[in-house]
Amino acid sequence: MDAELLSDTFVDLADTMVADFDVIDFLHMLTDRSVRLLSVSAAGVMLADPRGELRVAAASSEAAGLVELFQLQNDQGPCLDCYRTGHPITAPDLAGASQRWPRFAAAAIQAGFGTVHALPMRLRDQVIGALNLFGTGTVLLEPADLRIGQALADVATIGLLQERNVRRVATLAEQLQAALNSRVAIEQAKGKLAERLNVDMDQAFTLLRDYARSSNQRLTDVARQFVAGTTADFPPPPPG
């Protein structure tokens, strides 16, 4: 593992946890860094909705097949098992996991993945979600990398709890609910922007995020305002 990348990653994540940061932006950064640090192909953070559903809060790629793989795990899969047991769940060879998780294994293999890890996001006795890592090939993460992976999952949990804005959010359930609501607004904004500019969802997300950062606003606020039609200077007009 690249030691410099490791330290940069944790410094960047810590820097982000300042007042008024956006939890979805933060979690997205975390999935992105997880992919690079752990040399996996894809990563996603799933959170337990107070209604009892496991939902995607952030993913390293907006590719539809990947998102579907996360969404499938509501019914079965490593994230669900991880969430229920509070233990890390690994499958070194998805081809052999089809008895354990028939639909999930088939979908993951079709998407080109060979291994999967789900690392619990825990707060004291409660499991609030999981960090899900997908790799091609059939080699599991080394123990040292797994420890970093768990540390990243723990950082994700801390980040989620750290977000405080004007509302007097008291409970963990409310905090989770708020994060997932933000995600919905961001998805709506992605759709509107993708249609408006004729770009794909990945590009739409990048445009939203870059605009939020450059204009010093929270990603969620930009998303809500854009969907409500109240952003004056976004998207910027095409050049020329």
Added chain:
Amino acid sequence: MTERRAEVVWGRLAEHAAAAGRRVSVADVCAVAVQSAQLTGAWVTAARDGGPDFVLCVTDPVSERLAELQLMLGEGPCYDVLASVAPVLAADLDNEEASRRWPGFTSQARQLGAAAIFAFPLTIGAIRAGVLGMFRSSPGPLPTGWLGDGLVLADAATVLLLDGLHDGADGADGTGEPVLNGQSPDLVLHRAEIDQATGMLTVQLDIPAGAAFARLRAYAYAHDRRLADVARDIVARRLRLHKEPERDGAP
């Protein structure tokens, strides 16, 4: 994993409506909320431009007065809930915090007999449809573990409210049929494509997000398809909707 809780709640809503001999409506949401959380009364206020606008339904006269009071004062849990898109759970209106947050509202609410007030936003991402408000004449928090049920009820109220507001305006069949019953399984599991398709439709149809969502549901219902499948087709650009519904189809 999760279907049971939402199905149970929707089952209660359907039962309540059937017993009254009518379609499921926000009135059923209010009644079921009161029954299941052992409260005194409930109301739904519809929003406009992100703020509370008018009272849509109430279970009793005190709820009506509590709802109207907030609109009159321009202050209260319903405003906070829409501004922050987070629930307000004021288990004891007697405490300092309530008086500090809502100086005008709190004393009058207590005079009306409310000792605890709970409000849930009726929102889907950036769509702010309204507020579900509830009160109890004695102080104390909501039952442990009820938050999940409350959120499911709020989801149902949001969808009913949006369907009702956009009834027939852009819908494929315009009869305002009880879409909730047919589509409830679709709402149990969240799908990113549904939100993305909603966003896309605001551009395709040049309408606000609430209306776009209602139109998406109306299309799915009229074509007897699952909401998530229709959304997936729209996101994959296999399906495009138009202002004139007869033009809906492959682009």
